[in-house]
Amino acid sequence: MLPQGNATFLLLLSMVFLSWRVCHGGKILIVPLEGSHWVNMDIMIKALHSQGHSVDVVRTNQSWYIQDGFPHYKTITVPVSEAFNHDFINPILIKIFDIERGESSFLSFASLQLEMFSAMFNMHRIMCKMATKMFTDKDLMNSLKESKYDLVLTDPAWGAGIMLAHALKVPLVYNVRWTTSGEGHLALAPSPLSYIPMTGSGLTDKMTFIQRVKNLIFYAIWQFQDGFLISPQYQAVCDKFFGPEVRYRNLLQGADLWLMRADFVFEFPRPTMPNVVYIGGFQCKPAKPLPEHLEEFVQSSGEHGVIIMSLGTFVSELPADITNKVAATFAQLPQKVIWRHKGDRPATLGNNTLIVDWMPQNDLLGHPKIKLFVAHGGTNGVQEAIYHGVPVVGLPVFFDQYDNLLRLKQRGAAQILALATVDKNNNFLKAIQEVLNEPSYRFNMQRLSTLHRDQPIKPLDNALFWIEFVMRHKGAAHLKAVSYRLPWYIYHSVDVVLSFLTTVAVIIILHLVFFRSVCLGKCSIRKTNGK
Template sequence: LMSALLVLIFSTFLSWKVTHGGKILIVPFEGSHWVNMKVMIKALHSQGHALDVVRNSKSWYIKDDSPHYDAITVPVDEAFNNDFINPILKKIISIERGESPLITFVSLQAEMFSALSEIHRMTCEMTMTMLKDENLINSLKARKYDLLLTDPAWGSGIILAHALNLPLVYNVRWITGGEGHLAIAPSPLSYIPMVGSGLTDKMNFKERLKNFLFYMIWEAQDTFLIRPQYQAVCERFFGPEVRYTDLQRGADLWLMRVDFVFEFPRPTMPNVIYMGGFQCKPAEPLPQHLEDFVQSSGDHGFIIMSLGTLVSEIPADLANEIAATFAKLPQKVIWRYKGEKPDTLGNNTLLVDWMPQNDLLGHPKIKLFVAHGGTNGLQEAIYHGVPVVGIPLFFDQYDNILRLADRGGAKILPLARLDKDDNFLKAIQEVLTEPSYRNNMQRLSRLHRDQPVTPMDNALFWMEFVMRHKGAAHLKAQAYRMPWYSYHSVDVALFFLAIVAVIALMSRVFFRLVCLKKCQKQKNNHPNKK
């Protein structure tokens, strides 16, 4: 008996997963980006890691007290918060509802350029405030972090990682210059659609021209509006030899918030780890008042609508149109909306300030998700297999919904068409009555879930891998260290062209000499006659 007991104890000891808690510095971004970063923070904390989160004094979502992390607050005069974003959103919604596609496109680009430039200006000012604070930098160095985890949609974490000489891990889909893959992996424009283009990976000649145009727009934005701001910070504190683009592309690990059930297939790199849907989980029981509401829907089921973290309200006439449409449906509707109550609100519609979106999407009576097209919400829709009617507002949202529409799981309804000819009602009824939408989303759900490990466990493993090995240099391609002419082998091509040119020139000289010699010989053999 004693021997059996010793064997059991020894086996249990061998099976224990010993977790060596590390120290992680986190530099997040605000809004919906913080929503998914917070999920990762909780998971890291549960693994025994000590976490410090950098936030600014005017932070919108990131609180200064949490059981999962300690906050490091940086004083700022301006920040990306509700006061900053609300006026911009009102302009964008007004522009989106315009009649002329050309004017709408130009106006949207100008507004987005202006907003992004302002966001990165404020980010650079916050970064300089940190770097100028010697006490802060020295205290961060003294803590001896194992890695820095950041959202590279802004550049503070990238520059801070260089200042502290820390391994760098991204919670990424977007970087300061656009979609993350563009900075690290080959991205042929022939089948990789640019953000904003509204294209799929199947493009004809005209569409490839459009795709190239959008590529040039993004390059111009990064080259002239964004990158110089961060480069100026690098030159001020590290010297002109340090290039921001090298720091950005030199991260040890890119935890990409998509997978290839959602994203179009494309080239990738060894240090890109796909964790799309890492925030998704099985549904938990609803609060009693919500459960009673959805159960009252009977066989018709219910619909949920959310326009995301940033959009709290919309113009009154648009809200009334949406409410009137919902009132015509037999389904119950839960609508996340903080604006003034629409006059046309029906008895079947419940307005809420917040809702447990994941749990509602996983409820057996859910029929449809009316969404703005944010990555977080669409990944949850895929996970639970719920079809989508998408009302994109700005940035990547149209392209996100397009990926689901291309796979037969969503219907896109541009904002400009929402309040015309009962388009909203028709879109909802089409998705509710046509079985292919739900069938396709259920198929995508099965594909997404069929993985050897969960996306979150995969992300945790690779972050701890970087901590154990002090980086992941062996996974990083040398492309980020190469100048553009070396990366594209322009110098090699020019070298071979030079050789060809020299050979051609020498051949021409040789034949001219041969011809001259032959002509001279003929002249000598046939003297001029008088």
């Protein structure tokens, strides 16, 4: 027992410390993305709140994942008539499933690209309408300005937060894997197409001539999408509220700090920049004990272990025939299976398979009885599989999922199967048995796990340090290259090359004129002498 005086002193000291921490905490405005992007942003928000920072989150009144009433953040709700949610994404998924299950041909590739163009255009159209709604609401903007935020933290896969930071004139930090124009590095760092594979190309960093041609084509597709379908929408908002001299692309590239949700255990080596901080796997953590019913089910698997399957936040169910084939395949296995599935109960479901609406994915992956992860290839799931060393059978659907899985496959830690071939020639069963029975898959994934964990500072702690660094110093201008402010012809030294070529051309022309004049003079003298 402490003497009463000492106890009182410690209590007062604790109160002073806590009040100091709250007073010195920053005010942060978060403009997040929905779905799985919100899942990892929420983890960062909780960590910021635990550090004493006050966090406000901008959401729509039709938000899919971002709920009100939590102690670690307050919401600022923007009323909209349409939003990025299940009603938006489900019709797109149905069309993609139909296209991918058709015969593979140039026509199916073109159809898929057109569908993705349409989806991306409409998604950013919705975001621009949301931004317009914010900027025209004078009461909202005055309230945001009066809050005197120290920093805007946003996911630049859409551009509302980028423009809002400019309007509020506060430092800007990204929680990033994607920007509105594509993979994050492409907007920031030199990206030679000779060894930087474009998303969707299905290529690695080692390419043949034909593969480099393919990579260039995909680069052109991404440039077309950004140049004609996406950036003009955001530029129109900038023109309306900031004036035409403010270029959206400069705002996008001008963030103080890029917290990149990747690391080079997973990513192919490539050029980067000083204001990029790699925090891949920051959402991963040691497994907690499972709920009693799940622990009982897992332990009942005996020596065979457990397979878990989840296709992420976007895909809650598959077409019925694929679902039945997946269930029938699981029923043939000696392993127990936990499957996150929200559709109708498959008719072919075996006694070894437990269907759940939600699963503690990180905690399951960290359980010693988990043998395999059947996944769609989203960044969060892939990084959790790496962290816990669980090999993967991938069923990619869209966006970057195939490319994420390809990085694991190239490192010998995964197999990839197209959804269109799940029900053909027992392909799904063969892929599962290959990964389960060949020890190299688990060995390779555990090696990746060892490399990923061997860091001087945890990725989340690193992210917190750099966010607070930007707040302390009111930005990080000293880390930003001037490149984003340069016109393209200066960036690529086109003016220097043209000046050099012009100088050489002038010198050559002057010499030719001189020699021609000399030759004509000699000819004239000879003719005169001849006469």
